[in-house]
Amino acid sequence: MHKKLIIAGGGTGGHIFPAIAIANALQRKDPSIQILFVGAKGKMEMEKVPQAGYAIEGLDIAGFNRSSLIKNIALPFKLVKSFFQVRKIFKAFRPDAVIGVGGYSTFPVLKYAQSKRIPTFIHESNSFAGKANILLGKNATKVFTATDGMEKFFPADRILITGNPVRQSIATMNISRETALQYFSLSPDKITVLVVGGSLGARSVNEAVAAHVDELLKAGLQLIWQTGKTLSKEAMEIAVAHKEIWANEFITEMQYAYAAADIIMARAGAMTVAEICVAQKPVIFVPYPFATEDHQTVNALQLVNKGAAWLVKDEAAKDTAIGKVIELAKDEATRKYMSGVLATLSVTDADERVANEILKTI
Numbered sequence: 594m595h596k597k598l599i600i601a602g603g604g605t606g607g608h609i610f611p612a613i614a615i616a617n618a619l620q621r622k623d624p625s626i627q628i629l630f631v632g633a634k635g636k637m638e639m640e641k642v643p644q645a646g647y648a649i650e651g652l653d654i655a656g657f658n659r660s661s662l663i664k665n666i667a668l669p670f671k672l673v674k675s676f677f678q679v680r681k682i683f684k685a686f687r688p689d690a691v692i693g694v695g696g697y698s699t700f701p702v703l704k705y706a707q708s709k710r711i712p713t714f715i716h717e718s719n720s721f722a723g724k725a726n727i728l729l730g731k732n733a734t735k736v737f738t739a740t741d742g743m744e745k746f747f748p749a750d751r752i753l754i755t756g757n758p759v760r761q762s763i764a765t766m767n768i769s770r771e772t773a774l775q776y777f778s779l780s781p782d783k784i785t786v787l788v789v790g791g792s793l794g795a796r797s798v799n800e801a802v803a804a805h806v807d808e809l810l811k812a813g814l815q816l817i818w819q820t821g822k823t824l825s826k827e828a829m830e831i832a833v834a835h836k837e838i839w840a841n842e843f844i845t846e847m848q849y850a851y852a853a854a855d856i857i858m859a860r861a862g863a864m865t866v867a868e869i870c871v872a873q874k875p876v877i878f879v880p881y882p883f884a885t886e887d888h889q890t891v892n893a894l895q896l897v898n899k900g901a902a903w904l905v906k907d908e909a910a911k912d913t914a915i916g917k918v919i920e921l922a923k924d925e926a927t928r929k930y931m932s933g934v935l936a937t938l939s940v941t942d943a944d945e946r947v948a949n950e951i952l953k954t955i
């Protein structure tokens with residue numbers, strides 16, 4: 594019998610891309626396996642998962658809106674509706690196991706699976722677990738984590754430290770700097786700065802670039818700028834005006850961006866951090882300050898404390914971040930040192946380890 598697995602979650606790239614990496618590893622190990630994703634309607638996974646070649650069902654579920662209470666009126670109805678949707682999906686697909694990667698759809702799908710005694714697995718990419726995962730962890734078969742110290746949130750005997758599953762295209766990337774720069778129509782003779790605001794973009798990072806772009810170019814640097822949807826029109830206008838800048842809302846082929854970069858300025862989402870360790874590129878983090886328990890700062894500090902990265906606080910980003918980039922560009926010794934430390938932190942087989950463990954159990 595072919596094994597059937599549901600992968601539930603999404604909302605942001607930080608949940609979607611490790612999920613796809615796990616799916617690909619499962620499929621490599623057992624090509625007969627059938628995988629169905631379950632996400633939330635209107636969210637990023639509904640586009641990115643089919644692009645990766647997998648089927649996805651979208652639930653009507655939505656998150657609790659903290660800024661506008663009135664927008665939560667429909668929430669109980671959506672929750673009930675999504676419960677029936679989950680039941681229908683399970684009746685039709687009959688999964689042997691379910692993997693939760695975080696994001697809106699994880700909770701209803703894993704909760705339902707646990708009520709039917711179907712084995713569930715959780716992947717927690719951050720060093721901090723949210724309430725939903727903590728609840729689900731009590732009845733999960735295994736919880737895969739990126740770091741140690743997660744016994745605060747999950748039963749110790751279920752935890753397996755695997756690291757975060759970086760996509761194969763990045764984990765095994767073998768692209769020369771020149772080829773990568775050609776991809777962005779940039780020069781091989783200039784130091785290249787990659788700016789990434791996480792999967793959704795980062796306003797303060799964009800504002801920092803927009804305010805100081807002239808200094809950046811005057812210092813002889815060139816720029817690959819992932820803008821997200823905030824400020825992208827202005828970014829495009831700036832990019833069009835300068836041949837040293839490539840800008841876009843989203844970079845689909847991130848392996849080219851990592852291969853082209855000499856310096857990275859980025860948010861400190863868990864997957865971005867894991868990928869930068871794999872790419873071994875010197876980095877300045879501007880953590881998103883409103884992430885739960887300020888976990889992006891925690892993520893960043895793990896590297897900063899080892900000398901592998903610098904940190905600029907979000908509130909200081911507009912004034913100081915580009916100055917720091919220029920300082921790092923002039924400091925080849927520090928860049929080399931950072932790359933060396935990052936290499937020791939690189940994990941490239943987390944996807945395989947998660948897949949092995951799941952296949953062993955089902």
Ligand SMILES: CC(=O)N[C@H]1[C@@H](OP(=O)(O)OP(=O)(O)OC[C@H]2O[C@@H](n3ccc(=O)[nH]c3=O)[C@H](O)[C@@H]2O)O[C@H](CO)[C@@H](O)[C@@H]1O
Pocket residue numbers: 605606607608610611695718719789790791792793819842843844845847860861862863864865866868881884885888889
């Ligand atoms: C604001 C917020 O709460 N962000 C959270 C979210 O971030 P976010 O979704 O930004 O997540 P990460 O930084 O972990 O990962 C981003 C992923 O998107 C990819 N990517 C990004 C930009 C792009 O143009 N192209 C592209 O492919 C990256 O390569 C990476 O695989 O999930 C992370 C993992 O749970 C958390 O640590 C972050 O705190």
